[in-house]
Amino acid sequence: MADTVYKGTGRLSRLIIRRDRIRIPIWLIGISFFTLIVPGAFTELYSSQEQRDVMAQTMENPAMVAMVGPVDISNYTLGVMTAHQMVLLTAVVVGLMSILLVTRHTRGDEENGQTEMVRSLPVGRLSTLNATLLVNTLTNILLALIIGLGLFSLNIESMDLEGSLLYGATLGATGIVFAGVTAVFAQLSESARGTIGFSIAFLLIAYIVRGIGDVSNEALSWVSPLGWVVQTEIYGANNWWPILLMLGFSILLFMVANYLNSIRDLEAGLLPAKPGRKNASAFLQSPIGLAFRLQRTGIISWAVGMYVLGVSYGSILGDIDSFFEGNDMMKQMFVTEAGYSVTEQFVSMIMMVIAIIATIPPVMAMNKLYAEEKKGRLSHLLARAVSRTRLMVSFFVIAAINAFVMVSLASIGLWNAAVATMDDPFRFGSMYQMGIVYYPAMLVMIGVAVLLIGISRKLTSFIWLYVFYSFIVLYMGALFQFPEWVGKLTPFGHIPQLPMDELTWMPMVLLTGIAAILTVIGVIGYNRRDIEG
Amino acid sequence: MSVLQVSNLTKRFGKFTALDGVNLEVHEGEVFGFIGPNGAGKSTTIRVLLGILKATSGEATIFGKDAWSDAVEIHKRIAYVPGDVNLWPNLTGGEVIDLFVKLRGGNNISKREELIERFDLDPTKKCRTYSKGNRQKVALIAAFSSDADLYILDEPTSGLDPLMEQVFQQCVFEAKQAGKSVLLSSHILSEVEKLCDRVGIIRQGKMIETGSLKELRHLTRTNFLVETKETIADLDGLSGVHDIEERDGALSFQVDTEDLDAVIKHVSRFGIVKFESSPPTLEDLFMRHYEEKEQTETGAGGNS
Ligand SMILES: Nc1ncnc2c1ncn2[C@@H]1O[C@H](COP(=O)(O)OP(=O)(O)O)[C@@H](O)[C@H]1O
Ligand SMILES: [Mg+2]
Numbered sequence: 017m018a019d020t021v022y023k024g025t026g027r028l029s030r031l032i033i034r035r036d037r038i039r040i041p042i043w044l045i046g047i048s049f050f051t052l053i054v055p056g057a058f059t060e061l062y063s064s065q066e067q068r069d070v071m072a073q074t075m076e077n078p079a080m081v082a083m084v085g086p087v088d089i090s091n092y093t094l095g096v097m098t099a100h101q102m103v104l105l106t107a108v109v110v111g112l113m114s115i116l117l118v119t120r121h122t123r124g125d126e127e128n129g130q131t132e133m134v135r136s137l138p139v140g141r142l143s144t145l146n147a148t149l150l151v152n153t154l155t156n157i158l159l160a161l162i163i164g165l166g167l168f169s170l171n172i173e174s175m176d177l178e179g180s181l182l183y184g185a186t187l188g189a190t191g192i193v194f195a196g197v198t199a200v201f202a203q204l205s206e207s208a209r210g211t212i213g214f215s216i217a218f219l220l221i222a223y224i225v226r227g228i229g230d231v232s233n234e235a236l237s238w239v240s241p242l243g244w245v246v247q248t249e250i251y252g253a254n255n256w257w258p259i260l261l262m263l264g265f266s267i268l269l270f271m272v273a274n275y276l277n278s279i280r281d282l283e284a285g286l287l288p289a290k291p292g293r294k295n296a297s298a299f300l301q302s303p304i305g306l307a308f309r310l311q312r313t314g315i316i317s318w319a320v321g322m323y324v325l326g327v328s329y330g331s332i333l334g335d336i337d338s339f340f341e342g343n344d345m346m347k348q349m350f351v352t353e354a355g356y357s358v359t360e361q362f363v364s365m366i367m368m369v370i371a372i373i374a375t376i377p378p379v380m381a382m383n384k385l386y387a388e389e390k391k392g393r394l395s396h397l398l399a400r401a402v403s404r405t406r407l408m409v410s411f412f413v414i415a416a417i418n419a420f421v422m423v424s425l426a427s428i429g430l431w432n433a434a435v436a437t438m439d440d441p442f443r444f445g446s447m448y449q450m451g452i453v454y455y456p457a458m459l460v461m462i463g464v465a466v467l468l469i470g471i472s473r474k475l476t477s478f479i480w481l482y483v484f485y486s487f488i489v490l491y492m493g494a495l496f497q498f499p500e501w502v503g504k505l506t507p508f509g510h511i512p513q514l515p516m517d518e519l520t521w522m523p524m525v526l527l528t529g530i531a532a533i534l535t536v537i538g539v540i541g542y543n544r545r546d547i548e549g
Numbered sequence: 550m551s552v553l554q555v556s557n558l559t560k561r562f563g564k565f566t567a568l569d570g571v572n573l574e575v576h577e578g579e580v581f582g583f584i585g586p587n588g589a590g591k592s593t594t595i596r597v598l599l600g601i602l603k604a605t606s607g608e609a610t611i612f613g614k615d616a617w618s619d620a621v622e623i624h625k626r627i628a629y630v631p632g633d634v635n636l637w638p639n640l641t642g643g644e645v646i647d648l649f650v651k652l653r654g655g656n657n658i659s660k661r662e663e664l665i666e667r668f669d670l671d672p673t674k675k676c677r678t679y680s681k682g683n684r685q686k687v688a689l690i691a692a693f694s695s696d697a698d699l700y701i702l703d704e705p706t707s708g709l710d711p712l713m714e715q716v717f718q719q720c721v722f723e724a725k726q727a728g729k730s731v732l733l734s735s736h737i738l739s740e741v742e743k744l745c746d747r748v749g750i751i752r753q754g755k756m757i758e759t760g761s762l763k764e765l766r767h768l769t770r771t772n773f774l775v776e777t778k779e780t781i782a783d784l785d786g787l788s789g790v791h792d793i794e795e796r797d798g799a800l801s802f803q804v805d806t807e808d809l810d811a812v813i814k815h816v817s818r819f820g821i822v823k824f825e826s827s828p829p830t831l832e833d834l835f836m837r838h839y840e841e842k843e844q845t846e847t848g849a850g851g852n853s
Binding site: 127206207291292293294295296300301302303306309310391392393394395396397398399400401402403544545546547549 | 596599600601602603620621624625627629631633635636637638639640641643644645646647648649651652653654672673674675677688701
């Protein structure tokens with residue numbers, strides 16, 4: 017009996033390890049590297065306890081609590097500071113790792129027909145699922161050990177062995193929870209795309225629910241697995257029970273996934289697929305209609321997500337002034353030089369973050385053109401009366417509109433929530449303007465994506481490095497105190513930060529021009545090269 | 550009049566030469582069979598003809614226009630079925646057919662419904678649920694319901710069952726009746742034999758033979774398996790008989806097409822118990838081609 021269900025799990029696990037022998041180490045090295053360099057950087061930047069206490073107070077405002085979790089300002093040692101600022105965001109990345117790795121070997125292989133081949137061999141029905149979960153669990157345990165021992169070996173006074181191991185265990189346990197979440201969604205959805213979509217949505221909702229909970233309602237944080245992450249109080253109280261909670265929840269999820277897998281057919285999803293249309297709507301019958309249709313669900317989800325992002329940032333705006341009101345030191349720090357209110361400066365910074373996040377969906381929309389090529393579906397279009405220019409411009413137009421919609425919705429969300437929470441809210445026009453000024457920079461990013469697809473398709477994914485660079489440089493720039501030119505290497509660094517900076521048109525016009533030039537070069541290149549499929 | 554002409558076409562992918570001086574011509578109103586084993590370069594040739602790949606050197610024209618620079622103009626008059634039909638998993642078959650017909654431009658008064666019925670396709674299903682054969686049907690229906698002048702079909706039947714293969718052959722036949730031209734690639738000789746007026750054979754990126762099937766008969770042999778009451782005498786003495794082997798009391802051998810008559814007359818005298826013949830396969834054809842080449846080469850060597 018056990019044979020028909022689990023036979024071959026070990027062998028399949030080795031196959032997965034073989035197939036991921038590059039992928040898994042890259043994730044592990046990447047995550048460990050970023051975790052292990054931070055304490056060193058903090059040691060240099062905040063060497064005295066006074067400096068750290070100032071930082072702690074900065075972190076105590078609702079926006080920061082919403083982003084990285086609540087803070088214990090009475091004990092803001094180097095260790096507490098590192099854990100507080102890093103562990104939640106790193107946990108999100110670890111969750112993402114699990115989502116991608118688990119989807120790849122469950123629904124992904126099933127969709128590609130590889131699972132069918134494996135199942136025809138003397139291998140148990142649930143072996144694929146359990147081999148995937150086994151390898152992922154081992155990966156996360158390895159990650160926990162590397163991080164735990166790695167942090168301890170940095171030999172920093174406030175980072176003791178127990179706290180360091182707890183740090184690693186927190187990340188590893190989060191990874192295991194999201195492996196379970198993904199394994200369940202892999203049974204429900206009938207495609208790899210759907211599985212990733214549902215799982216990431218779950219991750220984001222968990223993050224947002226925790227954020228709202230941490231700011232306003234502690235009970236709410238308990239609903240979210242990411243809420244448990246911040247409850248560990250690493251290097252402080254060192255709570256281990258959230259880890260047990262996470263492991264227990266994971267086991268439950270593993271069992272649910274196994275059960276769901278055992279009651280469904282191969283390649284079927286449990287969420288029913290309804291019969292589709294017999295004819296194409298008039299809208300679908302053009303490249304641009306197709307480009308939109310293929311991404312419709314994704315665009316709508318992102319649009320909702322961006323609005324929610326705006327609302328969640330906006331919902332804390334009302335508290336900011338009152339927070340700084342009672343805190344003379346902070347008030348001085350923020351207000352004196354610029355002469356603008358703390359809230360204004362805060363919104364200005366938030367807008368930049370929002371703009372960079374809002375750049376992700378349009379860049380995805382543009383890269384969809386290359387994804388279609390790799391899947392061998394472009395020849396259907398190009399073998400018909402569709403020119404390459406028309407094809408590429410269709411995807412570009414969708415991306416450009418997408419960018420506009422995303423940044424607009426986030427700004428509107430921010431404004432809606434601001435009106436609800438602030439005594440003296442921003443006028444709509446001035447707040448919307450603070451967001452929409454980033455549009456030219458977003459166009460440049462899309463332009464770079466066009467250029468890469470047109471000229472050098474092997475480098476297509478480098479656009480993500482550039483987006484990531486922009487985010488790090490501008491968001492973390494203040495923290496790490498980079499020189500100014502580092503910020504100028506990204507188009508976002510050239511946009512005036514309203515209302516502190518003056519609204520100047522020159523950089524906007526220049527950036528739009530650069531975007532146009534990049535796009536034209538990309539289209540020309542696209543007309544000259546081979547199409548893969 | 551030729552509708553499609555390829556001369557001296559070379560295509561390299563990095564250092565790998567996929568096509569090496571290919572020549573090909575399809576005349577108006579004919580069905581041209583383009584055969585070769587897997588990896589020979591059939592799809593690559595076709596993708597150059599469609600302007601999806603850019604030729605390294607050489608020329609490819611359709612309707613007298615350049616396949617690369619006039620691609621869109623050309624595509625208004627052709628219909629294409631790729632070898633590997635990848636469709637969008639979240640669109641239905643019906644939606645994809647409409648999209649394809651529309652993107653070709655031109656008329657939309659299609660034979661869509663009729664073809665959907667003939668190919669027995671459920672157009673309301675999402676493409677992700679389709680098998681390879683069903684995806685091919687979608688591409689075939691889209692191709693044949695558009696009113697093209699040239700049909701380019703890249704191994705279109707590899708996933709179809711025999712019944713559907715017949716429907717396909719019927720469609721090609723109808724297109725031919727209507728005076729259309731067809732370029733049909735395949736690695737199965739018998740399929741090409743049924744449909745094609747002329748064939749071109751490609752191997753490792755080089756055309757090794759072009760002509761009508763009759764002209765190529767000199768390259769083919771028919772395989773026989775014969776059991777007789779008395780042992781057949783002098784079989785190896787007859788001209789045009791090759792590779793004689795004894796198998797379970799029966800003889801298997803190959804006979805050149807031009808010597809068939811004489812050989813069968815000879816064999817029938819020994820009292821036939823069992824007589825099986827099978828058509829030449831593509832492999833036989835290749836084997837034969839290389840044998841001949843070797844012979845002429847060693848022959849030349851012997852003379853010097
Ligand atoms: N994009 C490509 N890059 C490198 N090699 C390729 C590419 N496309 C095809 N090839 C190679 O060219 C040869 C011919 O392929 P193809 O035309 O698909 O063969 P066929 O269709 O006759 O089976 C094969 O050896 C194949 O591996
Ligand atoms: Mg092929």
